[in-house]
Amino acid sequence: MRTISPPVGLPALNEIDLVGQVARRLTEAIVQGRLPPGSKVVEAGIARELGVSRAPVREAARLLEQQGLLVANPRRGFFVRQFAADDIDEIYDLRLCVERHAAVLAARNLTPETRDKLRRQIEVLHETADLDDPARQVEEDYRFHRLICEIAGNRRMLRLFDDLASELRMVIGLIGRLYDDPHEIARTHEPVLAAIEAGHPERIVAHVDYHIGHAWREVGRLVREIPPWPAAAK
Amino acid sequence: MRTISPPVGLPALNEIDLVGQVARRLTEAIVQGRLPPGSKVVEAGIARELGVSRAPVREAARLLEQQGLLVANPRRGFFVRQFAADDIDEIYDLRLCVERHAAVLAARNLTPETRDKLRRQIEVLHETADLDDPARQVEEDYRFHRLICEIAGNRRMLRLFDDLASELRMVIGLIGRLYDDPHEIARTHEPVLAAIEAGHPERIVAHVDYHIGHAWREVGRLVREIPPWPAAAK
């Protein structure tokens, strides 16, 4: 295995875990909207662009396929997943299901350290709100929710959350702007944490439902507002 | 693309969706315990055995990796996933989380047709109970639970269920015998369906909790009873 010829502009891919790196690059390109939904992912093109051969690209594509970012059409290639309104509903429905459970478990496992982590993350959310960087804001938002799943202590659930988040990142990225006032978003996390600290399952579920349900409705509204997705190139 | 040289004993792989077929064969070998947990999956070996090259085998392995049946160690290869007691807990915890939700949704979407499907499946469970075919019994059991997820109408949730089921099949396959009397198993599905037909969310959740919780405890007990998993061959 040798070092890879430097692709233009981007830092060169080094030699370990090429597949993982290609997967990350592809994911980036998709959630940033550089590869719009419905567009064809030409193996040779990606390979040339990244300065690798097609084999690692194909393997990475399989990963993203399993993650739901790509769709494979045998003999026709990989295509960037297109989302419809009911996809949004599915994702949020599943997310609600997972996060309710995670929050209840997290409350059960809560220690002073993990509690502080959550509090600190809400602070970060407030700080980020001033930065006018929607992508960053979304990222820090997920980090809070991810923390809850982490604290819940079920690794499979955490992976599921990550998968859902990567699909959502794609959707949010396409919407292009934040669906709400950043400070407002930061604030709405507080009752969730409060409920977790209080530790009453019903209250936790209620607050998680409210919080996620809010995002669900907002995203759903925006998606329906801009129905023809941004130019499914090719 | 040409036809594949016939592997010994098994029907030859034809030319379409080679990756999918290899994946199925591998899954089979794993859940049947022919590839024991911890064992190394040698790409060239599998490839030779199936009469294909290593490329499709690698791609299939990536699929199974994402599904959790294989673990990839960079530069060392793919290994059959090993389950510990806490894996069982994670899987059942997640399954509980999903099936509660699915059952409530299924109740909401229930039509006379889907209701009959569920009833019929319980009959099948009873019929299968007489056959003394544990694998079949487990399969029909899953089919009932899968039906609920199907009726719930969230495709992502259905896929998640399938992934969990394939992990569980592997575990159950390793245990080798059924964890309970087949007729008893068939019977315990009835209250779940009854609750879904009645349509009270709390009752549905309670019955699903009881049903799945029972399997959880039984499987957990058996796993702890036979702690050293069957010879992690090499």
Added chain:
DNA sequence: CAAGATCAAACTGTCGACAATCGACGATTA
């Protein structure tokens, strides 16, 4: 005899090549 160094075989990661297939475009025909 144990611990470390040395070496060979086995295996993985990646590549380039080639045939089969797809899709677009233009020619042919009714």
Added chain:
DNA sequence: TAATCGTCGATTGTCGACAGTTTGATCTTG
């Protein structure tokens, strides 16, 4: 003119090969 067919370039699916790494065995040395 519209529909069908054939051709050609572009792209996928698969393969065999090669380089570098890991592994396990053997040999060396304290």
